[in-house]
Amino acid sequence: MFASLSLGLALLPLAFGAVHEVQVGQTGQLLFQPEAIFAAPGDQVIFHFHPKNHTVTQSSFADPCGRKEGGFTSGFQPVPANQTDHLPTYTVTVNDTEPIWMYCAQAARTANSHCGKGMVFAINCGADDAPNSFLNFKNSALAVGASLATAATDAAPSTTAAYGGLTIPAAPTPTLVTQVITLQQSTWTTTYSSYPGSPAATPATLEGEVHRVVVGGPGNLAFDPPRVSARPRDTIVFEFRQKNHTVTQSSFEDPCRAFIADGQQGFDSGFIPVAEGAAEFPTWNYTVKDTAPVWAYCRQPTGSHCGAGMVFAVNSDESSGRSFNAFQNVAKTLNGTAVGQSSPTPTNADSGALSVRVGGASAILGLVTAFLFSSLL
Ligand SMILES: *[C@@H]1O[C@H](CO)[C@@H](O)[C@H](O)[C@H]1NC(C)=O
Ligand SMILES: *[C@@H]1O[C@H](CO)[C@@H](O)[C@H](O)[C@H]1NC(C)=O
Ligand SMILES: *[C@@H]1O[C@H](CO)[C@@H](O)[C@H](O)[C@H]1NC(C)=O
Ligand SMILES: *[C@@H]1O[C@H](CO)[C@@H](O)[C@H](O)[C@H]1NC(C)=O
Ligand SMILES: *[C@@H]1O[C@H](CO)[C@@H](O)[C@H](O)[C@H]1NC(C)=O
Ligand SMILES: *[C@@H]1O[C@H](CO)[C@@H](O)[C@H](O)[C@H]1NC(C)=O
Numbered sequence: 001m002f003a004s005l006s007l008g009l010a011l012l013p014l015a016f017g018a019v020h021e022v023q024v025g026q027t028g029q030l031l032f033q034p035e036a037i038f039a040a041p042g043d044q045v046i047f048h049f050h051p052k053n054h055t056v057t058q059s060s061f062a063d064p065c066g067r068k069e070g071g072f073t074s075g076f077q078p079v080p081a082n083q084t085d086h087l088p089t090y091t092v093t094v095n096d097t098e099p100i101w102m103y104c105a106q107a108a109r110t111a112n113s114h115c116g117k118g119m120v121f122a123i124n125c126g127a128d129d130a131p132n133s134f135l136n137f138k139n140s141a142l143a144v145g146a147s148l149a150t151a152a153t154d155a156a157p158s159t160t161a162a163y164g165g166l167t168i169p170a171a172p173t174p175t176l177v178t179q180v181i182t183l184q185q186s187t188w189t190t191t192y193s194s195y196p197g198s199p200a201a202t203p204a205t206l207e208g209e210v211h212r213v214v215v216g217g218p219g220n221l222a223f224d225p226p227r228v229s230a231r232p233r234d235t236i237v238f239e240f241r242q243k244n245h246t247v248t249q250s251s252f253e254d255p256c257r258a259f260i261a262d263g264q265q266g267f268d269s270g271f272i273p274v275a276e277g278a279a280e281f282p283t284w285n286y287t288v289k290d291t292a293p294v295w296a297y298c299r300q301p302t303g304s305h306c307g308a309g310m311v312f313a314v315n316s317d318e319s320s321g322r323s324f325n326a327f328q329n330v331a332k333t334l335n336g337t338a339v340g341q342s343s344p345t346p347t348n349a350d351s352g353a354l355s356v357r358v359g360g361a362s363a364i365l366g367l368v369t370a371f372l373f374s375s376l377l
Helices: 134-151 324-335 349-353
Strands: 019-024 044-049 052-054 057-059 077-079 089-093 100-103 120-123 175-183 186-194 210-215 235-240 243-245 248-250 272-274 283-287 294-297 311-314
Touching: 120 134, 134 175, 311 324
Parallel strands: 019 044, 210 235
Antiparallel strands: 044 089, 052 077, 057 100, 100 120, 175 186, 235 283, 243 272, 248 294, 294 311
């Protein structure tokens, strides 16, 4: 990309493709105009910043209001209210035909988020009936906005662990968001719990994407990667390596025991032993149903894999007290080697959220993973 900030057209390289002009926040509206364009490799897209203070920042379809790792940004472009000409510009050079997703990062992660109000832009998005259509992208951004607008309200109280006497950080207040999703011939309305940075409720494709997770292996009591961000219909392929592991659903409050809610048992692969010299590795698949966090562990009691930190999460809210690290801490604190000693100490950076008290207690654990995801699968 050739970026030219506030330098006008004078320093643009020799043009070899078409030039597309996009107005950013014209007449004070929180909009890109046009909102989506198609451009060929070599084309340039010139953004003109109108009064207020906007950015053009690259995101991803799955996280419309979050900056893409390594993605580009114009930075903030403050323009006084009375300025009508010599508007600053920012130029993006299109290198290929892949979709490029963008948003305005002003007031990110607050109720005033420009992105959350629909200030998003796309180059080469999918067709209107494709999962990655502009409409689905913008609706996801608006869903983030709806969730931010109500997020600041009353936080849920923290709870006490079922054993081990540990205070569990409160679940982030989930915001139920209603979103219309269009996919090929069907349109449906889904209601789901959203949080800042939660993945889009729109499937990536009809079949979903595949995420590969390696379970165990020589000297490795871990899931690799330990955490994935996945969308509805995605498949997580657990590839079992050496030793004798499971992947079993648990809950944030009780990481090392099987999840049972309303008499319903969570998922469980069962034990999948793999010999030391094995060259082929069995798989076990889990299909993601929604965007709510899912917690899991290995239930091998010999050597207490879970207490050693062998836990896994899908869509953990990393901006809340219930990040993956916090979850792993709960597992280590409740079932780790320190258990049984007189004063167990939680071991890590996030442990500010965990306070240990002596003696066990039982508590009714409120699970805030409720999800009303209608008729998707
Ligand atoms: C196009 O390629 C240039 C040079 O490698 C890079 O700096 C720029 O970010 C790319 N453009 C986009 C939209 O990724
Ligand atoms: C533009 O917005 C950014 C981010 O909110 C802020 O840090 C900066 O001070 C603003 N600039 C002006 C001139 O208002
Ligand atoms: C905009 O308003 C400021 C403050 O009132 C003034 O100093 C400046 O000259 C004005 N600029 C234009 C382009 O009118
Ligand atoms: C795997 O672990 C389970 C639980 O400890 C045990 O019952 C089972 O016999 C083990 N399987 C093998 C082949 O070691
Ligand atoms: C899991 O999914 C992968 C990829 O779709 C497939 O290759 C594999 O056979 C599946 N495994 C099982 C046990 O169904
Ligand atoms: C963790 O500790 C609890 C309480 O002692 C126990 O019921 C549970 O089975 C342990 N989990 C594992 C995986 O060892």
